[in-house]
Amino acid sequence: MEPARKRRISPVWEHFDLISPKKVRCLVCAKELGYNNNTSSMLRHYRAFHENEDEVGASSSHATRKQELDEALVSMIVKDTQPFTIVEDIGFRGFVSKLDPNYVLPTRQALKAMVEVKYEAEKEKTKAKIQKAAAVSLTSDMWTSMNLDAYLAITCHFVGEKSKLCSVLLGVQEFPQSHTAENIAHEKASLMAEWGITNKVTCFVTDGAPNMVACVRELKLRHHICIAHTLNLVVKKTLEQNPILSGIRAKARKLVGFFRSSTTAKEKFTQVQLHMGMPVRKLLQEVETRWNSTYLMLQRLVDLREPVGAALAGLQHDIPMITSEEFKIVEGCMSLLSPFYEATVELSAEENVSASKVIPLLKMLEQNLQEEMTKPGPPAALEMGEVLIRQLREKLYTLQSMSIMSLATLLDPRFKIIGFFSQTKATEAVKRLTAECSTIIRSQQTREDIPQASTSNEVTGGSKLWHRLDVSVMETRTSQNATVDATVEVQRYLSEPNIGRLENPLEYWERQQLIYPTLYKLAIAFLSTPASSVPCERVFSKAREVVSKRRNRLKPKTVEKLLFLNKIE
Template sequence: MEEDREESLLGPPAKFKAKIWQHFGFYKLPGSQELELDHAICKYCRTKVKLCGNTTNIRLHMTRHHPEKPLLSTEPKGSVTQPTIGETFKTKYPASSPRAKKITSLLLAHICKDLRPYNVVENEGFRELLEECEPRYTIPTRHYITEIAMPRLYAEVKNNVVESIAYANRVAITCDAWTSRATQSYITVTCHYVSPDWEMVSHVLQTRAMFESHTGSNVADFLVCVMDEWGLKDKDPALVTDNAGNMAIAAEIAKLLHIRCFAHTINLSAQRALKTPTVSRLLGRIRQIVTFFRKSTTASHVLQQKQKLLNMPGHKLMSDVQTRWNSAFDMLERFLEQQPAVCAALLSPEVRKNAKELWTLTEADIACAEDAAAALRPLKVATLVMSEEKTPTVSVVAPLISQLSQGAVVKTSDSAVTRDIKHAIAEDLGKRYPDKTFLRMASALDPRFKALPFLSEEEQDNTFTIVATEAARMSEKNEDITPIQEPADPEVGEPPCKRKDCALSDLFGETFSLPKRQDCQKMSPYNQAMNEVRGYREAEPIELSGTSVAAERVFSTAGDIVTAQRSVLKPEHVDQLLFLNKNLPKRYKQ
């Protein structure tokens, strides 16, 4: 009987795929062709091993009774087995897997947001970090990042920006030129507009190398190409640039409304004030002292001791930068703050022997410095106003010009240096904006400045008359505008119904009560506009906390991208990195 059963020992079913089954077989059930699956038969000792739904018992049998036999023999050709846990974690993700795509997208975002060079994927430390965090991820090559992944991401984000701009009625574009460390000349263009939700939106559009001379004609051709590429021609764009003559010519050739950057205007006025003989000589003396303390470790140490002895803040002296006027003001203010400690340090024996050639500031010099700082302080405040705001608004320009001009009026009590500074500021500001009509209209339409206190009553009335005339022209231009209806329940304070596609209605609709529908239908567009303007002027102005221009932040970022390490970047790669750095945080979702 046992011999019969030996002859009937058969291999395991096909569904038993573990390699351990090569050492076991099964008997047939008596009188049946089916296998007796309750027990496995060892091929070497013919021992019956009870099965419990897994391979634990048969593995224990082999370990105890046949340790010389390999548990994992060579896999039969063509069979499929389940990998072990260790093998699973060594298997690389396919490039098309969701996990690999996710990590690659985050890698691209890291390069763009943190302004990393493309060769970061080749850095040993970076590769070790990713290998430890995700061993199954294959780090892409620099060529793949540069030529495939980054252009693909750029095209995706660019499409999103184009779609967003399409909803804008009007746009403002800013343009500025800069030079990289590789002495490559670039022009960067940004775009600003109000979204349908009345939110200010800004985009960096492109940064292109310009090999031609930066003449007004060449810049105009460049701007026309930009407007064609991004679909801006029908948006009636306004151009904001610095005060360079070629930019003014370019705006005229391209037939664009040109607005001079007020932050740049302030810088020019301040630079002119700093070049007056008295101020220039004073700054030269202070700069010499500051340089001495910054270069001498002994003098710096003595200065720190004097600061502690006099209970003064331990601030370091600041030096100025030629291209930033406010750095000269900061140097002047810091010197005045630390002047007692500086004078005490200069009189100490260990410093005095090395500072024999330094000019000693007299009390008259200190008084002159204090007067200069006081006269320049309004320009510093105006610069902070322009640089600390988040989004560009031209409405703040006219009030600031008026404020600075009033502050530059010479008084009989002013010192000589104060008179020189005020005269330089007033003369420079006076020639920058010969026609202020557009600036006044912008201020009138800003609820913060609509009172126009810097204008006479006649000038205020004239400004709002121009606004009403322009609003009436817009109403006549839009044929499908319907009259504005008053709220269903005025006591609840619900906003009136808005006229379709009318920006003026959107701006003024919630500010004042409008005449009844039947009265509106009888009014001419001009009378309707005047009625709206009248109600708008009667409403209380809002607080002076709003939005304004961000001065040249984009171009500072550009300098961070084209550093010495990345000076070999191609112009198209500079364009992609700067575009994605400014637009990716808003458009790219993790």
């Protein structure tokens, strides 16, 4: 019983086990020691061999905990676009102290250094991913901050592991020089070289600004103009050409402005919605440059016309109310514009394949407009529908002839030929796809084959006189074989049934890459191309949060690092 009594009293028994009346075993190193009813030998052993280990372990555990908290702090700064000075705020320091009194917050300079370390590490990881990509597509746009600093942003899109569509921010660089095509092209070329993608770019997507278009031409790359911008111009121009709807929009802007600027009107509007048992919603004001904001403004007014009318009836004002006839016109126009709004949202998505949807979506837009035009409606709405159809034909039908759009549509197993609204254009696209496929097959043949064959006795018979003719015959035969192989692969693929519209085309190509090896390479290149330059606009939306009044002294390089990390978080 004596050992048991001492075991309860002496702390050293936490590290030893009694294995017999005369022996103990160290729980740290498993060494066995003699035991004679006292713990002296056990204490000497523990102090000599293990006491420092515990201190090191405790120190290591503390260091690990600090590292975890430091990383969480950096992540918060990046995700929530918080200023570095937050570590100096009294309230934040008190909050952290309550959570973990042992954690010492880093200084503002140390926190900034930690962000830079994370940026370098994540950039190297991202570079490694991009190096594995067979092809990439880029989007680009420019932005001016609240400090009037100009920035050029480029995002990169490619198919990564497990057929996942990946999007990476390559850079948001300060651009103090003149915004000429040559200067922009030079910056883009430098950035592509830095990331090692100069020879991998399938397509560059930008808005329709002349300097951006000329810049891509300078780089000698495939190019297409952002479809979201094109749709915006089509609808915006149509809205501006309709005088009746323009008058209704002017009324709507005044009405919305009244409820947003008057505290009394705002409170009355809220009370009316609550009294009617409706969820409280605010009216939306349009933004002059975005047609979808006009759509949302008018749609919200239609949804809330009853509480709007009731609120106005109880207020003193000189705001003209939209009449019931005008609401009918708005509803007719909303019915025509609703598919355009859906198309804009779908074509602006980053997570899904989008370039291949452009031609099929435009086909669906035209068919939807034609169907709506057969229904009775206000003359102003029907007039707008006719203008929309005309604008579509003028601006968008040429997309069927663009190699990027047509090839992406064919290579999307959801659409193929069915996606086109012109059979002639579909046939031209098939020929273009076969030619692309044939080029890849020819390039796969080792370049040494023709020279070796041309110098062999089998081909030239050792005759120097017939050498050139024999080589030409060999090259023609190789070209013909490549064309035949390409035709067979393309026709076999096109003859297969289309997959469902909600299925993932990249997963299809992952399964079929051994059956259609050449088309797989083309699919990976063309299906990664985004339909719009919206990814860059999203970067700049976040940039407005980063370069705020509270953080207006951030250096451009720091802005770039924060935006890069925010994109991958």
